[in-house]
Amino acid sequence: MPDAQTLWLISPELVLAIFGLAILLFAIIWRERVYGALAWVALVGLALALAAAVNLWGAHARLFAGMYAVDMFALFFKIVAPIAGILVVLISMDYLRERTRYRGEFFVLLTFAILAMMMMASSANLLMIFLSIEFLSYMSYLLTGFLREDRKSNEAAIKYLLYGAITSAVMLYGLSLLYGISGSLNLGDVALTFSKSADTSVQTLALVATALVLAGLGFKISLVPFHQWAPDAYEGAPTPVTAFLSVGPKAVGFAVLLRFTLTTLPGLPEFANYWTPLLVIISIATMTLGNLVALRQTNVKRLLAYSSIAQAGYMLIGLVAVNLGGSSPFSGLNGVLIYLFAYLFTNLGAFVCVIAIENATGIVEIPEYAGLVKRAPLVAALFIVFFLSLAGIPPTAGFVGKFFVFGAALREGFLVLAAIGVLNSVISVFYYFGVVRAAFFLEPKDTSPIRVAPLVTLSLVVTAAMVLLIAVYPEPLFNLAAWSMAMLK
């Protein structure tokens, strides 16, 4: 039986587990009578989990035989996860009411998905990494296929599932090799074996094994060449789920990737020689492919899917240029964390805009956005804010993130990589402003005003306010990022 201190340290997870099970029970017992209320129960649970995570700030402990790390790096993501969850619940209430009879179960799956995100952020053991990634994946598959009567939703789910199952098998093979090399599942021990062993065959095998693990993580983050699932899953999934998939799994995928790379790989002498070029190539391929294909999209959900692939490429620059020594404000790692936080609000905000329009009119094709400014002025105006932020133009949160990521690349001498990153940001302006052009400068066929639901308006205002606030007053976020990376130094 774990002691009180341990239970206290996992209180955010416990809260979510209890609320998730409670919602499931209520949904089974009282069915339609309580579906409307269950969303609010989920909101309370997520808010409590957020409070519990904030309350734990400063903790530094290893639980359950070193498998589970509760440190500030993990807590950073445990703050991000419930915020994403709360926003997704807010935007999904109206959306689901019109599309499915089984609204209660949706919030069960979402609560558990947030729980899985928290567990991923804390994983410090190969077994925990595997279990938490699979947990999040299954919740994501089910959420993607949640609209059972919708062909697109089903098709998206099966594609997502098959890709996910294959990449997780590949990752597992990598994990088994790591275990074979080091004789331990603990990330710290694996790192220790790497640094002790002078045997070149061990080094080679370790490189192969870590590359296989990268495949599994690359799937969650949607890095090229493991990105093919993303556009189909994003287009077919219910839009609030798309919003969730574009930020949630990506953020914690980065959490695992960062913890794995920064604790395990410095032991490998060949690390810099093989990993840095590999990550540089993946980063360039991811941003360039994402942006170029996004140029040709006419469906706004697909456009945002390719855009979010490109965003993962920018974030990866921070990992390439990571340098935890010294006191420079550009350590690469803080760039990734700041970028992720800014991206959370920006991308969710863009999806809230999409949902606001889709709920009222069912429109997801960009040409049909013509004259949006006359039909829904607030949504059209905020589209500009979010797209400016995604493109990284000041004064928005996205600029702050890109500044730190590109700054780290310049500091570490990755000039070409930084230049390609900036060039890609310029390309991205074209397709983001294709949407804005349609909304502002084309004449609408139908001029009836679009009514936006109150909760959706609330999420719009909150996300837009955060995007602007991070840009004008970024100090708290800098400090948050600086403290969270302290443990990895």
Add this chain to the structure above:
Amino acid sequence: MLTVNHLIFLSAILFSIGAVGVLVRRNPLIMFMSIELMLNAVNLAFVAFARYLQNLDGQVFVFLILTVAAAEVAVGLAIIVALFRQRETIDVDEASILKG
């Protein structure tokens, strides 16, 4: 004498057969069987390493992989059933409304 090398080699072969199966077959049920083969190849590797290293961690991992694989099939079959109810076929090439 059967050494850890033989077992790892066998596991690599099984894993490759599974991987090829996923890539060439178009029926999700067969694809699932191939994925199971890949997972069992991993299990074999874990057990072999655990025996070689005289360490039980690998065997514990195998139990959890088996459990998780069962959950995966449950989720997968649920989605396949939903897909079949929609269109009376489960061939993944027919699932092409979304152009990936």
